[in-house]
Every structure is written in structure tokens, then in C-alpha cells.
């Protein structure tokens with residue numbers, strides 16, 4: 001099981017500072033959608049250049065033009081690019097095709113998908129690398145999480161790795177780990193802590209045991 005740090009509410013210097021603190025304890029660093037909106041794909045390049053040993057995920061949440069947008073993120077140095085599960089199959093197919101050309105990976109985010117199980121089975125058949133259940137900030141504000149969704153998709157996904165994101169904290173991590181995702185994505189659960197390094201180290205210890 002791997003640990004991904006999601007960076008959302010920082011600029012490029014702020015992102016570098018956080019990653020420098022926790023780099024030893026994370027497998028993947030995510031350049032979150034708000035950073036890409038504020039800074040563009042330069043943020044992906046800046047982090048990949050500064051931390052070449054880390055896998056970098058660009059959370060573009062692609063909804064259309066899958067091939068083109070994956071190509072641009074790949075050129076910036078992203079290793080994994082996100083596409084929305086609610087997008088058309090042709091968008092996901094285009095993203096997967098483009099990613100494969102350059103040895104990159106596609107993570108499909110099932111945020112706001114209604115038929116989680118059905119869509120997970122469909123995108124799995126499209127050859128994506130990761131399928132992620134995700135309670136976004138707006139759902140988190142309503143007290144929702146994706147723990148049950150993870151169990152649901154695990155019963156149908158055959159080839160892709162599974163991932164979970166949305167409001168995961170140190171105290172809820174054991175429950176997440178029990179459902180055995182391949183990837184746990186944590187943003188505020190690390191970035192919002194005073195001692196980020198200690199929390200990331202403990203999270204890494206827990207996920208590494210599974």
C-alpha cells in the first residue's frame with residue numbers, strides 16, 4: 001500500500017517546503033487542482049525538478065480532451081494524471097492511450113459518480129491504472145466519506161489499482177487500511193498538522209504494514 005500527499009492550498013514555494021519536510025515518508029506527491037488552477041503545469045515541473053525521486057501526480061480532473069491534456073501534463077513531468085469517472089468513455093480511452101505512449105499512468109477519480117460499482121467496472125475495462133473513490137471538500141463538509149465506496153469498488157475492479165481520497169486523517173487511517181486500497185491519498189491530514197513530518201512518518205508506518 002502506498003501513501004500519496006495531496007497539496008492543494010499552497011503555491012510553488014509552499015509546496016516545495018512541505019514536500020521537503022515529508023519526502024522520506026511519501027511515495028507520490030500530488031499537485032492538486034487548486035495549485036494547477038493558480039500556477040498552471042509549471043507547478044508540476046517545479047516539483048518534479050526539485051524531487052525527481054518522487055512520483056508526481058497532476059490532479060487535473062480531466063473532463064474532456066483526455067489525450068491532449070494528458071500529453072501536456074506528461075510533458076510537464078507528471079507520472080500520473082487524473083481523469084474524472086463522470087467523463088465520456090472516449091475521453092478516458094484517449095487519456096489511457098496517450099499515457100501509455102510515454103509510460104505514464106491514469107487515475108480515474110469517481111468523485112460525484114452515482115453508480116460507483118457500475119462505473120468502476122466500466123473504467124476498469126478501459127485499462128486505467130488506478131480507480132479512486134473520493135469525497136471532495138463539498139461532500140466532506142456534509143460529513144460524508146468514501147470508506148464504503150472503497151469496499152464496493154474492490155468487489156468489481158479486476159485489473160486496476162484502487163485508491164481512496166477525501167478527509168483521511170491519522171485517526172481514520174486504520175479503518176481505511178482495513179479495506180486494503182493500493183493507494184491512500186491524504187491532504188489536510190498531513191498539511192494541516194503542526195508536525196507534518198511526525199504525522200507523515202506514522203501514516204507511512206501504518207500503510208507499509210499492509
Ligand SMILES: O=C(CO)[C@H](O)[C@H](O)COP(=O)(O)O
Pocket residue numbers: 006007008032033059135136137165166167168185186187188189
Ligand atoms: O482532490 C482533492 C479535492 O478535490 C484533494 O486533494 C483530496 O480530497 C485530498 O485532500 P484531503 O485529504 O484534504 O481531502
